[in-house]
Amino acid sequence: MRKTRPGKLVLRAVVLVYVGFLVALPVGLIAWRTFAHGAGPVWHSLTSANARHALKVTAEVAVIAVVANTIFGVGAAVLLVRHRFPGRRVIDALIDLPLAVSPVVVGLALILVYGKTTGFGGWLADHGIRIIFAVPGMVLATIFVSLPLVVREVAPVLEEIGVEQEQAAWTLGASTAQAFRRVTVPAIRWALAYGVVLTLARALGEYGAVAVVSGRLVGKTQTATLFVEERYQNFDQPAAYAMAFTLAAIAVVILLGITALRPREHR
């Protein structure tokens, strides 16, 4: 049983070839193509006004979405795990829904509700609040697509640790808030971190929904991902690759975060 069986080697080879050609090779190619003419042009592309603005918009939108979904995520997890109330199943299902929706559909849905031509959107526009073709719309879209990620990571852990530790804290005099802060939060922090990292990755990488909702106005509502596509379609491959590389590099860093934080059972 010590010698490696031929069947095992075959399986191993198949997997390595598949993952290699599907993931490793393409991603390795980005770096190569990006720096095909040296680092200079890359830097030049990334420091152009549009590129910098795109990165800024991306960061803004992502940060707001992550914060909003983290607060919502923890709150919803606590609500769903520790309490029973009418409509619990509905809220549970609604939270999972974004996973099944195409990003383009998300964009369309938001336009139909918050666009200038609709009742609600029109009312907002009259008060000077633009949602669609502006950053708020992009924030909403990004929140939508990354909504379940924190909840789905935190809820199972909350369930597993049970309510007894919090109850022990109450009997020792802690208020609900204190028990939560000092007992519950430390217990869920790794799951929470993992959820936040996943949310961030999703937010940074969002393309379809923001493509619809933002109007793709270059220099105004263009995110980094939209920048990549727009530059490519305009035959500015170097700029597209430069930004793609940047996003990929960030993704790899995030990937290291994911790998380090992934719940033990998945290792």
Added chain:
Amino acid sequence: MTAAVAEPTTKAPARRVPSGAAGLGLGVGVATLYLSAIVLVPLAAIVTRAGSHGWSAFWRAVTTPESWAALRFTLLLGLAVAVVNAVVGTLVAWVLVRDDFPGRQVVDALIDLPFALPTIVAGLVLLALYGTNSPVHLNLAYARTGVMAALLFVTLPFVVRTVQPVLIEFDQEMEEAAASLGASRVTIFRRIVLPNLVPAIAAGTALSFARAISEFGATVLISGNIPFKTEVASVHIFSQIESDNSVGAAAVSTVLLVAALVVLVALQALQRWVVKRA
């Protein structure tokens, strides 16, 4: 997908938070508002818009030659991708859990890359490798196989990551018992391991199907978006939005939504059935 939570645990008797019903009410209210504003109302708007001109208009929008072609292509491709993932994903999970070789952890980490990488970057990257200037001389651009490659990329993690934890926790003594009873390795896999993996494989496959039919960013570049050939439903919806045909866009969107929901609800039912048996 598993539901975000299971039924509340019956571990501890008293489950009321001391601050009582008021705090709970507020919490539920806020959550409901958040979800309504962001998820519920917008999705309801889609369905409303799709049906706003009656059933016949809906049906007509869905069955125009272009939208019908896009939907058919998308759903069939989604199925194909799901099947490939069911097989390959299980294989990958098996090798990652049961085998050990230098670099295994790197491969394991790579599986998550499609989760972390923006879809448009994935599209660009696949185009670079398998497009017209392909260094490996494999030109899949503007071809259906190109779209399939893009979808296989973005759905790679799904089956792998649902099967892996089950394999890790797997009671290998069942396999040893089968060996002591005379079963060959293949038989052991077929009759002992696989039946116990089916729920996880089904979950991952359902997720990958739902993701595949929804995918936009990864397909946009490599497919060339040729109507009737490589145009997927989400791209079609996008072009309808750009042409101000919101009813048409909403109609096709509704079909996609229903397809995804049917699959996921079936999955939930399957999981409930499995839990009863376990």
Added chain:
Amino acid sequence: MTISATHLTKRFGDFYALRDVSVEIPSGSLTALLGPSGGGKSTLLRIIAGLEAPDEGSVEIGGSDSTHLPPQRRNVGFVFQHYAAFKHMTVARNVAFGLEIRKRPKAEIKRRVGELLELVHMGQFADRYPSQLSGGQRQRMALARALAVEPEVLLLDEPFGALDAQVRKELRTWLRRLHDEVHVTTVFVTHDQEEAMEVADEIVIINHGQVEQAGSPSDLYDKPATDFVMSFLGPVTRLRGSVVRPHDLELFPTPEPDAVEAIVQRVLRLGFEVRVDMTSDDGEVFWAQLTRGEAERLGAEPGATYFVRPVVGAAVSSAHLTPGVPRDSAPPG
């Protein structure tokens, strides 16, 4: 079907699970591999089954060398501590598994499964799933499954370890009766000396990867070869530096030759037995085990003085407790 393990050595990294272990298991016997957790007994059993491969040494089953045979070809039945039930199959399908692998005709399988389920008193559970059974029922199913293919050897790895005390006792007796009926060479691993003493014909004591002693239960109890065996198999206490069984100590109210003077500290009445804690005139603390009758006749109370010595012929160790030191070798130092 005799089993011969010769010079088996098994390493896990730097850790030696088994070190030059040789064991002979007589055909048709019910043998216990007894010892503390982590001592190597499960490893030995798994090597016999073919679930582990030894680094050195060989295994012979029924006279033929099986050392490199995979478990599929050894025709050994194996029963696991945590049952290893095929949870996706009914009880009947579980038991039928080995026969289905051997492609026996359906009618024969059905008959044999029925016989075996009757043998283990599980007939009415044939269509249940393992998750619907209690631990004891699952283990009986596992036994039926292992016996279905008529193995030449039956191996059980702590078969009752996961069960409640009451169920454990019942199944222990039941295993003995089953063996008397079926007569397959059976080896089982346990860390419970009471279980081994009660059930087995032969006991092999294994500690730290080596065999301490092998023999019948009474041999091991009355003539322990090492201090470890003595203290593992029964209660021990120390008097004048020797290890002796508390129930072998006699208490006399008046001085006797070779007797030690001691004062009673505490008297504990535990049902039929009475435990008397004493301190000798040298300050040694020890205890004696008396029957209720003996204790009443003596009138033992705290503060009383007695003269204590081991009964004639009692097992007495010549040195203080040193695990693994044979008793007839010179004490260290």
